[in-house]
Amino acid sequence: MSLFSKFKNNLQKTSNFLSSNILTSFQNKKVNAETLEELEAVLISADISLDVVEKLINSVRKVKTSDQDITKTVLLTLAKEIEIILQPREGGSVEENNNNKKILIFVGVNGSGKTTTIGKIANQIPSEKKVLIAACDTFRAAAIDQLKDWAHKNQNDFFSGNANQDPASVAFQSTEKFNKENYDYLIIDTAGRLSNNTNLVNQLVKLKNVVSKINTQTIIETVLVLDGTNGSNMIKQVEIFGKELNVSSIIITKLDGTAKGGALISIANKYEIPISYVGLGEKTEDLVVFSAKNFSRSLLNLEE
Ligand SMILES: Nc1nc2c(ncn2[C@@H]2O[C@H](COP(=O)(O)OP(=O)(O)O)[C@@H](O)[C@H]2O)c(=O)[nH]1
Numbered sequence: 036m037s038l039f040s041k042f043k044n045n046l047q048k049t050s051n052f053l054s055s056n057i058l059t060s061f062q063n064k065k066v067n068a069e070t071l072e073e074l075e076a077v078l079i080s081a082d083i084s085l086d087v088v089e090k091l092i093n094s095v096r097k098v099k100t101s102d103q104d105i106t107k108t109v110l111l112t113l114a115k116e117i118e119i120i121l122q123p124r125e126g127g128s129v130e131e132n133n134n135n136k137k138i139l140i141f142v143g144v145n146g147s148g149k150t151t152t153i154g155k156i157a158n159q160i161p162s163e164k165k166v167l168i169a170a171c172d173t174f175r176a177a178a179i180d181q182l183k184d185w186a187h188k189n190q191n192d193f194f195s196g197n198a199n200q201d202p203a204s205v206a207f208q209s210t211e212k213f214n215k216e217n218y219d220y221l222i223i224d225t226a227g228r229l230s231n232n233t234n235l236v237n238q239l240v241k242l243k244n245v246v247s248k249i250n251t252q253t254i255i256e257t258v259l260v261l262d263g264t265n266g267s268n269m270i271k272q273v274e275i276f277g278k279e280l281n282v283s284s285i286i287i288t289k290l291d292g293t294a295k296g297g298a299l300i301s302i303a304n305k306y307e308i309p310i311s312y313v314g315l316g317e318k319t320e321d322l323v324v325f326s327a328k329n330f331s332r333s334l335l336n337l338e339e
Protein backbone atom coordinates (compact mmCIF):
# COMPACT_ATOMS: atom_id res chain seq x y z
CA MET A 36 0.00 0.00 0.00
CA SER A 37 1.32 3.45 -0.86
CA LEU A 38 1.99 5.88 1.95
CA PHE A 39 -0.77 8.12 0.67
CA SER A 40 -3.30 5.25 0.72
CA LYS A 41 -2.33 4.56 4.29
CA PHE A 42 -3.12 8.13 5.30
CA LYS A 43 -6.28 8.14 3.24
CA ASN A 44 -7.64 4.80 4.50
CA ASN A 45 -6.87 5.37 8.13
CA LEU A 46 -7.94 8.98 8.48
CA GLN A 47 -11.43 8.14 7.27
CA LYS A 48 -13.23 8.92 10.48
CA THR A 49 -12.20 12.56 10.28
CA SER A 50 -12.22 12.83 6.49
CA ASN A 51 -15.69 11.31 6.08
CA PHE A 52 -17.01 13.68 8.67
CA LEU A 53 -15.43 16.70 7.01
CA SER A 54 -16.07 15.89 3.38
CA SER A 55 -19.65 14.72 3.76
CA ASN A 56 -20.60 17.80 5.77
CA ILE A 57 -18.82 20.14 3.39
CA LEU A 58 -20.58 18.45 0.50
CA THR A 59 -23.95 19.00 2.19
CA SER A 60 -23.12 22.62 2.93
CA PHE A 61 -22.04 23.59 -0.56
CA GLN A 62 -23.91 21.30 -2.91
CA ASN A 63 -25.72 23.44 -5.49
CA LYS A 64 -24.96 26.49 -3.42
CA LYS A 65 -22.66 29.47 -3.51
CA VAL A 66 -19.95 30.73 -1.25
CA ASN A 67 -21.84 33.24 0.83
CA ALA A 68 -22.35 34.24 4.45
CA GLU A 69 -24.68 31.33 5.06
CA THR A 70 -22.51 28.57 3.58
CA LEU A 71 -19.40 30.00 5.21
CA GLU A 72 -21.13 29.90 8.55
CA GLU A 73 -22.05 26.26 7.99
CA LEU A 74 -18.47 25.50 7.00
CA GLU A 75 -17.21 27.20 10.14
CA ALA A 76 -19.40 24.97 12.31
CA VAL A 77 -18.20 21.83 10.50
CA LEU A 78 -14.53 22.74 10.95
CA ILE A 79 -15.00 23.52 14.62
CA SER A 80 -16.72 20.16 15.12
CA ALA A 81 -13.60 18.43 13.77
CA ASP A 82 -11.65 20.00 16.66
CA ILE A 83 -9.91 22.60 14.56
CA SER A 84 -9.15 25.64 16.72
CA LEU A 85 -10.81 29.00 16.07
CA ASP A 86 -7.67 30.77 14.85
CA VAL A 87 -7.15 28.06 12.22
CA VAL A 88 -10.83 28.02 11.29
CA GLU A 89 -10.62 31.74 10.68
CA LYS A 90 -7.67 31.28 8.31
CA LEU A 91 -9.48 28.52 6.46
CA ILE A 92 -12.72 30.46 6.14
CA ASN A 93 -10.83 33.44 4.77
CA SER A 94 -9.26 31.29 2.08
CA VAL A 95 -12.63 29.81 1.08
CA ARG A 96 -14.19 33.26 1.03
CA LYS A 97 -11.99 34.02 -1.99
CA VAL A 98 -13.37 31.12 -4.00
CA LYS A 99 -15.20 32.42 -7.07
CA THR A 100 -18.91 31.81 -6.76
CA SER A 101 -19.10 31.20 -10.50
CA ASP A 102 -16.91 28.13 -10.10
CA GLN A 103 -18.54 25.06 -11.68
CA ASP A 104 -17.65 22.41 -9.16
CA ILE A 105 -17.87 24.48 -6.04
CA THR A 106 -17.52 21.66 -3.49
CA LYS A 107 -14.37 20.34 -5.16
CA THR A 108 -12.87 23.83 -5.22
CA VAL A 109 -13.70 24.34 -1.55
CA LEU A 110 -12.09 21.02 -0.61
CA LEU A 111 -8.99 21.81 -2.68
CA THR A 112 -8.72 25.30 -1.18
CA LEU A 113 -8.96 23.94 2.36
CA ALA A 114 -6.41 21.21 1.66
CA LYS A 115 -3.93 23.72 0.25
CA GLU A 116 -4.34 26.09 3.19
CA ILE A 117 -3.97 23.24 5.70
CA GLU A 118 -0.87 22.01 3.90
CA ILE A 119 0.67 25.47 4.18
CA ILE A 120 0.13 25.41 7.96
CA LEU A 121 1.50 21.87 8.33
CA GLN A 122 4.47 22.05 5.95
CA PRO A 123 6.91 23.72 8.37
CA ARG A 124 6.14 21.04 10.98
CA GLU A 125 7.25 18.02 8.98
CA GLY A 126 9.67 16.50 11.46
CA GLY A 127 11.17 13.61 9.50
CA SER A 128 11.98 10.17 10.84
CA VAL A 129 14.10 9.31 13.85
CA GLU A 130 16.84 8.13 11.53
CA GLU A 131 17.26 11.41 9.76
CA ASN A 132 20.94 12.45 10.26
CA ASN A 133 21.48 8.73 10.59
CA ASN A 134 25.17 8.99 11.25
CA ASN A 135 24.44 10.39 14.65
CA LYS A 136 23.80 8.37 17.75
CA LYS A 137 20.64 9.33 19.53
CA ILE A 138 18.95 9.09 22.88
CA LEU A 139 15.17 9.38 22.69
CA ILE A 140 13.13 9.99 25.83
CA PHE A 141 9.43 9.27 25.28
CA VAL A 142 6.98 11.21 27.43
CA GLY A 143 3.21 11.61 27.52
CA VAL A 144 0.20 10.75 29.62
CA ASN A 145 -0.80 7.20 30.40
CA GLY A 146 -2.39 5.40 27.47
CA SER A 147 -1.23 7.92 24.87
CA GLY A 148 0.70 5.21 23.06
CA LYS A 149 4.32 5.67 24.22
CA THR A 150 5.22 2.02 24.65
CA THR A 151 3.51 0.88 21.45
CA THR A 152 5.09 3.73 19.48
CA ILE A 153 8.56 2.89 20.81
CA GLY A 154 8.03 -0.68 19.60
CA LYS A 155 6.92 0.51 16.17
CA ILE A 156 9.80 2.99 15.78
CA ALA A 157 12.44 0.55 16.93
CA ASN A 158 11.07 -1.87 14.37
CA GLN A 159 11.79 0.66 11.60
CA ILE A 160 15.41 1.22 12.60
CA PRO A 161 17.69 -0.79 10.27
CA SER A 162 18.92 -4.00 11.89
CA GLU A 163 22.60 -3.06 11.56
CA LYS A 164 22.06 -0.33 14.17
CA LYS A 165 22.47 -1.24 17.83
CA VAL A 166 19.34 -0.33 19.75
CA LEU A 167 18.87 -0.38 23.52
CA ILE A 168 15.37 -0.02 24.94
CA ALA A 169 15.06 1.06 28.57
CA ALA A 170 11.97 0.68 30.76
CA CYS A 171 11.74 3.66 33.08
CA ASP A 172 8.02 3.23 33.69
CA THR A 173 8.89 1.33 36.84
CA PHE A 174 5.57 1.66 38.66
CA ARG A 175 3.71 -1.06 36.81
CA ALA A 176 5.20 -4.48 36.14
CA ALA A 177 2.86 -4.86 33.16
CA ALA A 178 4.37 -1.76 31.57
CA ILE A 179 7.84 -3.27 31.76
CA ASP A 180 6.62 -6.57 30.26
CA GLN A 181 4.83 -4.79 27.43
CA LEU A 182 8.04 -3.00 26.44
CA LYS A 183 10.10 -6.15 26.89
CA ASP A 184 7.80 -7.99 24.46
CA TRP A 185 8.39 -5.32 21.83
CA ALA A 186 12.16 -5.40 22.39
CA HIS A 187 12.08 -9.17 22.05
CA LYS A 188 9.99 -9.03 18.88
CA ASN A 189 12.34 -6.47 17.32
CA GLN A 190 15.47 -8.22 18.63
CA ASN A 191 16.55 -5.11 20.48
CA ASP A 192 18.48 -5.21 23.73
CA PHE A 193 16.38 -4.40 26.74
CA PHE A 194 17.22 -2.79 30.05
CA SER A 195 15.01 -2.57 33.12
CA GLY A 196 15.61 -1.87 36.77
CA ASN A 197 13.94 -3.35 39.80
CA ALA A 198 10.28 -2.85 40.55
CA ASN A 199 9.73 0.66 41.95
CA GLN A 200 13.33 1.71 41.35
CA ASP A 201 13.63 5.45 40.80
CA PRO A 202 13.09 6.00 37.04
CA ALA A 203 16.01 8.44 36.89
CA SER A 204 18.31 5.78 38.32
CA VAL A 205 17.18 3.25 35.69
CA ALA A 206 17.78 5.93 33.05
CA PHE A 207 21.25 6.54 34.51
CA GLN A 208 22.17 2.86 34.32
CA SER A 209 20.80 2.45 30.82
CA THR A 210 22.78 5.49 29.63
CA GLU A 211 25.94 4.01 31.13
CA LYS A 212 25.28 0.79 29.22
CA PHE A 213 24.61 2.80 26.06
CA ASN A 214 27.94 4.61 26.46
CA LYS A 215 30.04 1.56 27.38
CA GLU A 216 28.63 -0.83 24.83
CA ASN A 217 28.56 1.64 22.00
CA TYR A 218 24.90 1.58 21.02
CA ASP A 219 23.47 3.74 18.22
CA TYR A 220 20.12 4.37 19.87
CA LEU A 221 18.87 4.45 23.41
CA ILE A 222 15.08 4.65 23.62
CA ILE A 223 13.68 5.41 27.05
CA ASP A 224 10.07 4.66 28.00
CA THR A 225 8.63 6.62 30.93
CA ALA A 226 5.57 6.58 33.14
CA GLY A 227 2.62 8.79 32.24
CA ARG A 228 0.93 9.00 35.58
CA LEU A 229 1.96 10.27 38.98
CA SER A 230 0.13 11.88 41.86
CA ASN A 231 -0.11 15.08 39.83
CA ASN A 232 1.22 16.63 36.64
CA THR A 233 3.81 18.79 38.39
CA ASN A 234 5.35 15.74 40.06
CA LEU A 235 5.30 13.84 36.78
CA VAL A 236 7.02 16.62 34.87
CA ASN A 237 9.55 17.16 37.67
CA GLN A 238 10.42 13.50 37.61
CA LEU A 239 10.90 13.61 33.83
CA VAL A 240 13.08 16.71 34.11
CA LYS A 241 15.23 14.92 36.66
CA LEU A 242 15.48 11.86 34.40
CA LYS A 243 16.48 14.00 31.46
CA ASN A 244 19.09 15.88 33.51
CA VAL A 245 20.66 12.64 34.69
CA VAL A 246 20.90 11.36 31.12
CA SER A 247 22.36 14.62 29.79
CA LYS A 248 24.89 14.81 32.61
CA ILE A 249 26.49 11.44 31.91
CA ASN A 250 26.21 11.74 28.18
CA THR A 251 27.22 15.09 26.78
CA GLN A 252 28.17 13.74 23.33
CA THR A 253 24.92 12.35 22.04
CA ILE A 254 21.83 14.12 20.72
CA ILE A 255 19.10 13.78 23.33
CA GLU A 256 15.56 14.22 22.08
CA THR A 257 12.36 14.40 24.09
CA VAL A 258 9.47 12.93 22.14
CA LEU A 259 5.97 13.84 23.28
CA VAL A 260 3.32 11.25 22.44
CA LEU A 261 -0.27 12.50 22.25
CA ASP A 262 -3.47 10.50 21.94
CA GLY A 263 -5.25 11.84 18.84
CA THR A 264 -8.67 10.82 20.18
CA ASN A 265 -8.25 13.56 22.79
CA GLY A 266 -8.76 16.15 20.06
CA SER A 267 -8.23 19.71 21.22
CA ASN A 268 -7.38 18.50 24.74
CA MET A 269 -3.98 17.61 23.32
CA ILE A 270 -3.10 21.30 23.45
CA LYS A 271 -3.26 21.23 27.24
CA GLN A 272 -0.77 18.38 27.23
CA VAL A 273 1.65 20.22 24.98
CA GLU A 274 1.45 23.07 27.52
CA ILE A 275 2.11 20.80 30.50
CA PHE A 276 4.98 18.80 29.04
CA GLY A 277 6.41 21.55 26.85
CA LYS A 278 6.82 24.05 29.62
CA GLU A 279 9.73 22.35 31.42
CA LEU A 280 10.86 19.68 29.03
CA ASN A 281 11.88 21.34 25.79
CA VAL A 282 10.05 18.85 23.58
CA SER A 283 11.96 18.01 20.37
CA SER A 284 9.11 16.42 18.46
CA ILE A 285 5.52 15.31 18.74
CA ILE A 286 3.90 12.03 17.71
CA ILE A 287 0.11 11.91 17.47
CA THR A 288 -1.35 8.41 17.77
CA LYS A 289 -4.76 6.81 17.18
CA LEU A 290 -5.75 9.14 14.36
CA ASP A 291 -7.48 6.11 12.86
CA GLY A 292 -9.92 6.03 15.74
CA THR A 293 -11.21 9.58 15.83
CA ALA A 294 -13.16 12.22 13.92
CA LYS A 295 -11.18 14.86 15.82
CA GLY A 296 -8.05 14.57 13.68
CA GLY A 297 -8.33 18.27 12.87
CA ALA A 298 -6.75 19.02 16.24
CA LEU A 299 -3.37 18.12 14.73
CA ILE A 300 -3.66 21.28 12.61
CA SER A 301 -4.36 23.38 15.70
CA ILE A 302 -1.17 22.08 17.33
CA ALA A 303 0.88 22.70 14.21
CA ASN A 304 -0.47 26.23 14.01
CA LYS A 305 0.15 27.03 17.67
CA TYR A 306 3.55 25.45 18.34
CA GLU A 307 6.75 25.34 16.36
CA ILE A 308 7.45 21.78 17.51
CA PRO A 309 7.95 19.35 14.62
CA ILE A 310 5.52 16.45 14.20
CA SER A 311 7.64 13.40 13.38
CA TYR A 312 5.17 10.53 13.07
CA VAL A 313 1.46 9.83 13.24
CA GLY A 314 -0.14 6.63 14.53
CA LEU A 315 -2.73 5.37 12.05
CA GLY A 316 -3.50 1.99 13.60
CA GLU A 317 -2.35 -0.68 16.02
CA LYS A 318 -0.14 -2.67 13.68
CA THR A 319 3.62 -2.21 13.53
CA GLU A 320 3.49 -0.68 10.06
CA ASP A 321 0.76 1.78 11.07
CA LEU A 322 3.21 4.32 12.43
CA VAL A 323 4.15 6.57 9.54
CA VAL A 324 6.38 9.59 9.06
CA PHE A 325 4.23 12.68 9.10
CA SER A 326 3.61 14.30 5.72
CA ALA A 327 1.80 17.64 5.42
CA LYS A 328 0.60 16.89 1.91
CA ASN A 329 -0.61 13.34 2.57
CA PHE A 330 -2.33 14.42 5.75
CA SER A 331 -4.10 17.47 4.34
CA ARG A 332 -5.29 15.81 1.13
CA SER A 333 -6.46 12.69 2.96
CA LEU A 334 -8.28 14.76 5.53
CA LEU A 335 -10.44 16.23 2.78
CA ASN A 336 -10.93 12.95 0.97
CA LEU A 337 -8.98 14.14 -2.09
CA GLU A 338 -6.80 12.01 -4.32
CA GLU A 339 -3.03 12.13 -4.23
N1 LIG B 1 -5.93 2.36 16.96
C1 LIG B 1 -4.72 2.71 17.43
N2 LIG B 1 -4.35 2.31 18.66
C2 LIG B 1 -3.14 2.67 19.12
C3 LIG B 1 -2.27 3.50 18.36
N3 LIG B 1 -1.15 3.70 19.09
C4 LIG B 1 -1.32 3.04 20.26
N4 LIG B 1 -2.52 2.42 20.30
C5 LIG B 1 -3.11 1.62 21.39
O1 LIG B 1 -3.27 2.45 22.53
C6 LIG B 1 -3.17 1.67 23.72
C7 LIG B 1 -2.22 2.34 24.72
O2 LIG B 1 -0.92 2.29 24.22
P1 LIG B 1 0.39 2.21 25.13
O3 LIG B 1 1.54 2.15 24.20
O4 LIG B 1 0.29 1.13 26.14
O5 LIG B 1 0.34 3.64 25.87
P2 LIG B 1 1.33 4.24 26.99
O6 LIG B 1 0.60 4.11 28.29
O7 LIG B 1 1.53 5.66 26.62
O8 LIG B 1 2.60 3.46 26.96
C8 LIG B 1 -2.72 0.28 23.28
O9 LIG B 1 -3.83 -0.58 23.28
C9 LIG B 1 -2.22 0.51 21.86
O10 LIG B 1 -2.37 -0.64 21.04
C10 LIG B 1 -2.71 3.94 17.05
O11 LIG B 1 -2.04 4.68 16.32
N5 LIG B 1 -3.94 3.51 16.65
Ligand SMILES: [Mg+2]
Nearest residue numbers: 149150172178
Ligand atom coordinates in the same frame (compact mmCIF):
# COMPACT_ATOMS: atom_id res chain seq x y z
MG1 LIG C 1 3.54 2.46 28.49
